[in-house]
Amino acid sequence: MSAVRPHLASARWDVEAIRRDFPVLHQSVNGHPLVYLDSAASSQRPRQVIDAISRYYEQDHANVHRGVHTLSQRATDAFEGARESVRRFIGARSTKEVIFVRGTTEAINLVAASFARPRLQAGDEIIISALEHHANIVPWQLVCEQTGAKLKVIPISQEGEVDFDAFQSLLSARTKLVALAHVSNALGTVVPVKRFIDVAHKHGVPVLLDGAQAVPHAKVDVQALDCDFYCFSGHKMCGPTGIGVLYGREALLNAMPPWQGGGDMILAVTFEKTTFNQLPWKFEAGTPDIAGAVGLAAAIDYLENLGMDRIAAYEQELLHYATAALQKVAGLRIVGTAPEKAGVVSFVLEGIHPHDIGTILDAEGVAIRTGHHCAMPVMDFFSIPATARASLAFYNTRAEIDALVHALERARAVLL
Amino acid sequence: MDLKDLYRDVIVDHNRHPRNFGKLEPADAHADGHNPLCGDKLTVYANLDGERVREVKFHGSGCAISVASASLLTEAVRGKTLTEVDKLYEEVHDLLTKQDAVPDIAALGKLAALSGVREFPARVKCASLCWHTLHAALHREADSVTTE
Numbered sequence: 001m002s003a004v005r006p007h008l009a010s011a012r013w014d015v016e017a018i019r020r021d022f023p024v025l026h027q028s029v030n031g032h033p034l035v036y037l038d039s040a041a042s043s044q045r046p047r048q049v050i051d052a053i054s055r056y057y058e059q060d061h062a063n064v065h066r067g068v069h070t071l072s073q074r075a076t077d078a079f080e081g082a083r084e085s086v087r088r089f090i091g092a093r094s095t096k097e098v099i100f101v102r103g104t105t106e107a108i109n110l111v112a113a114s115f116a117r118p119r120l121q122a123g124d125e126i127i128i129s130a131l132e133h134h135a136n137i138v139p140w141q142l143v144c145e146q147t148g149a150k151l152k153v154i155p156i157s158q159e160g161e162v163d164f165d166a167f168q169s170l171l172s173a174r175t176k177l178v179a180l181a182h183v184s185n186a187l188g189t190v191v192p193v194k195r196f197i198d199v200a201h202k203h204g205v206p207v208l209l210d211g212a213q214a215v216p217h218a219k220v221d222v223q224a225l226d227c228d229f230y231c232f233s234g235h236k237m238c239g240p241t242g243i244g245v246l247y248g249r250e251a252l253l254n255a256m257p258p259w260q261g262g263g264d265m266i267l268a269v270t271f272e273k274t275t276f277n278q279l280p281w282k283f284e285a286g287t288p289d290i291a292g293a294v295g296l297a298a299a300i301d302y303l304e305n306l307g308m309d310r311i312a313a314y315e316q317e318l319l320h321y322a323t324a325a326l327q328k329v330a331g332l333r334i335v336g337t338a339p340e341k342a343g344v345v346s347f348v349l350e351g352i353h354p355h356d357i358g359t360i361l362d363a364e365g366v367a368i369r370t371g372h373h374c375a376m377p378v379m380d381f382f383s384i385p386a387t388a389r390a391s392l393a394f395y396n397t398r399a400e401i402d403a404l405v406h407a408l409e410r411a412r413a414v415l416l
Numbered sequence: 417m418d419l420k421d422l423y424r425d426v427i428v429d430h431n432r433h434p435r436n437f438g439k440l441e442p443a444d445a446h447a448d449g450h451n452p453l454c455g456d457k458l459t460v461y462a463n464l465d466g467e468r469v470r471e472v473k474f475h476g477s478g479c480a481i482s483v484a485s486a487s488l489l490t491e492a493v494r495g496k497t498l499t500e501v502d503k504l505y506e507e508v509h510d511l512l513t514k515q516d517a518v519p520d521i522a523a524l525g526k527l528a529a530l531s532g533v534r535e536f537p538a539r540v541k542c543a544s545l546c547w548h549t550l551h552a553a554l555h556r557e558a559d560s561v562t563t564e
Contacts, residue, residue, distance in 0.1 A: 353479035355454040356423075359536060363419045371454055385455025385477060414423050415431065415480055 032365025122148030187336025188344030
């Protein structure tokens with residue numbers, strides 16, 4: 001595979017050079033230069049990722065794990081090579097622990113269907129937090145309906161921090177699983193998950209982390225975290241839509257039944273008995289998203305070449321700048337003020353509904369998310385119908401934050 | 417795309433100072449409307465004299481477009497017969513969704529200020545929520561409607 005190197009000439013963080021890797025950023029929207037501040041919903045892709053996908057389709061595509069012919073072998077090598085990239089990126093022990101899925105939502109549903117549902121009984125409990133995205137709420141509600149288990153919710157503070165003491169008192173012999181966001185999509189809170197994992201493990205309870213908002217923004221090492229399941233999506237980390245990863249501890253995955261049946265997940269099929277394939281293929285029925293995996297591997301190469309630590313440092317600096325700049329806007333209140341945050345600023349503006357903010361900002365070329373961010377319980381907690389959310393990536397600039405502030409002043413001028 | 421097409425003076429005024437805002441209890445007819453996408457929630461109340469709408473009020477919270485649309489609605493339907501309200505409901509629906517519709521300014525009156533909404537597809541549901549809610553209330557279709 002050809003080298004996928006971002007154009008980073010020196011150790012200096014050259015955001016303009018990085019931006020040149022992202023074709024989509026260079027356009028006008030409604031007569032203004034695009035300011036893309038919605039990377040928590042979906043990030044943009046660098047040319048290197050787009051090219052890797054094109055190259056795969058132009059030169060190498062065939063089905064994987066099937067044919068003896070050359071293209072099938074190339075496709076298989078690319079697909080399994082991508083798995084190795086993911087393994088290295090998140091620090092898994094083995095590629096057996098890396099399952100390709102459609103995204104974070106599917107990863108959580110896989111664990112709900114194959115790990116939780118067969119094990120849980122009436123009276124058992126699953127613990128989540130009040131910060132969760134709907135994807136880390138609804139699958140567990142379904143399991144609870146099916147098994148008679150109960151969902152327990154750790155409260156959050158006004159700052160948007162998960163209450164560790166409350167978590168400890170919720171843990172009991174009835175607890176069978178803990179499922180937590182690593183980083184909140186609605187508020188940006190970085191949850192100190194290691195503490196939660198350590199205490200859960202003392203009770204013998206496995207922990208699943210929803211890492212959709214964490215993996216794109218800082219180094220994640222599943223062995224250092226010692227989590228049991230870790231879920232994330234390609235499209236939030238400069239990779240394609242439709243591909244994501246479930247990391248699972250090998251012993252747990254081995255003990256779980258397959259969740260979908262079909263081709264690729266079997267070794268032998270007769271009408272009397274089917275022998276399932278080994279990990280990780282046991283959980284990958286049907287032809288997988290091969291090009292998606294290739295694109296995800298290219299995204300990982302891109303991020304690693306920039307350096308996850310440098311990405312995190314730059315985004316933190318930008319977050320501080322954005323927080324300070326937004327606080328100066330009259331009537332603006334930031335929702336979610338935990339001391340440790342990823343590059344997300346959720347806010348409300350007195351007298352202006354978030355939906356109107358979204359429309360007026362779009363007219364100024366500024367793309368942000370408005371609404372409940374698939375976290376309706378978080379909105380209910382703060383007694384607000386919705387927020388406006390600016391979310392940052394390493395390709396954003398201070399000038400873009402200034403454009404956001406300018407557009408917010410325009411919203412005030414139009415509506416107040 | 418011009419913001420002034422959407423946020424016309426009439427819209428901004430009715431958002432700042434919504435008319436007939438408040439609860440009407442008991443009411444001959446009422447229904448709740450909810451747009452889960454943006455969190456808009458409103459209740460529309462109506463009192464009737466036979467086939468004629470005597471008074472309408474609305475209560476709830478939402479964006480400028482949904483609040484202004486509801487405020488304009490309360491002024492527009494007061495004194496109309498149920499058949500006239502249904503006709504107006506159809507006309508507003510066309511105004512909001514049909515690109516080539518020529519608004520009947522005489523029939524619509526101030527409601528014509530909503531004509532800019534159709535240039536903003538993401539906002540059509542904001543403007544139509546109160547109308548669906550009133551329709552449900554008057555036709556006893558449901559106690560609550562949702563745009564999704």
